[in-house]
Amino acid sequence: MWRRNIPAILILNVLGVALFLSFYLPVNHGFWFPIDKSIFFFFNRHLATDAGFLHLVAVTNNRAFDAISLLAMGLLYLSFFLKQDNAGRRRYIIIGFVMLFTAVVLNQLGHLxxxxxxxxxxxxxxxxxxxxxxxxxxxxxxxxxxxxxxxMMLIIFTCFMLRYLSKTAFVIALVITVIFSLPRVMIGAHWFTDIAVGSLSVVLVGASWWLMTPASDVLIHWLERKLPGKKNPNAVA
Incomplete structure (x- = not known):
């Protein structure tokens, strides 16, 4: 029963809220600002002294490079998708849609x-x-x-891998998240806390209620019933 997840959900919510408040409440963001500042200047000073690093950072933050992160996520998902029968593949497509929907909603809530x-x-x-x-x-x-x-998009993807695929997919997705989040920090487009506090706190609160209760499953099962195609016989009605 999903109610067994309530303690874990509450713990994740407390962690998410505490993480955000540790940044929001102190003057000048308390201990987070020195961390942010030191990380930024560590990378920034190397931009002028290391041409290889400079061009690596430039290329990995080009808009076209975002397609590489999508490709990495897509290939991971595809590796599990191809192992399914037709009904299973249909379900994976629906899960992908729900994952995208989740990312859009949590992103909008995050900006509040x-x-x-x-x-x-x-x-x-x-x-x-x-x-x-x-x-x-x-x-x-x-x-x-x-x-x-x-x-935030990368962290949400990682959560979905753990919930609907496997622990192996989760670990690989976690590596993808670190690799493709880091360039934004190295170039100075984001503070470290934009991701480690902002993105993570939103996902800890929002995704825990969405993925650890029947909420996401209800939407997936509803779409399975409503959308055309062969339904997964193992899906819960």
């Missing part, structure tokens, strides 16, 4: 948080800007970087 700030590349004077140093079109700034949209 009472925090708004510029990216670190716009918050300090005299910093290295990748687009200026290389001339490569790249995302090196944001007028409102909290919470991190890209990071």
């Amino acid at each position: 948080l009472p925090v708004s700030h510029k990216s670190p590349s716009l918050s300090f004077e005299g910093v290295n800007r990748v687009s200026q140093l290389t001339g490569i079109p790249t995302k090196d700034s944001s007028a409102d970087s909290f919470p991190g949209d890209h990071g």
Whole structure:
């Protein structure tokens, strides 16, 4: 019974709220700001001294590179999708739709948080800007970087892998999340806390109620009944 998950859901909610409040309540974000600042300047100073690192950061933050992260997620999902029969594949398509729906809703809710700030590349004077140093079109700034949209999408994907695929898929998705979230931090388009506090706190609260109760299953089962195609015989009515 899903009610056995209530203690875990409440713990995740407390963690999510506490994480956000640890950033929101203290003046200048308390201990988080020195962490954010040190991480930003650690990477930023290397942009001017290491040409290889500079161009790596430029390429991995180009809009076209976002397709690589989608490809990585898609290939992971495809590896499980192809093992299914026709009914199972239909269900996986529906799960993918529900995952996208979840990402859109949680992202919108995340932007209701009472925090708004510029990216670190716009918050300090005299910093290295990748687009200026290389001339490569790249995302090196944001007028409102909290919470991190890209990071939130990756974390939600990871949660769905654990809920509907396997622990192995979850671990691989976790690696994908770290790899493809890091470039935004390295270039200064996001503070570390945009992802580690903003994105994560929203997902801890929202995804726990969505995935650890029957809520997401109800939507999946409803779509299975309503959409045309052969239904999964193992699906719960």
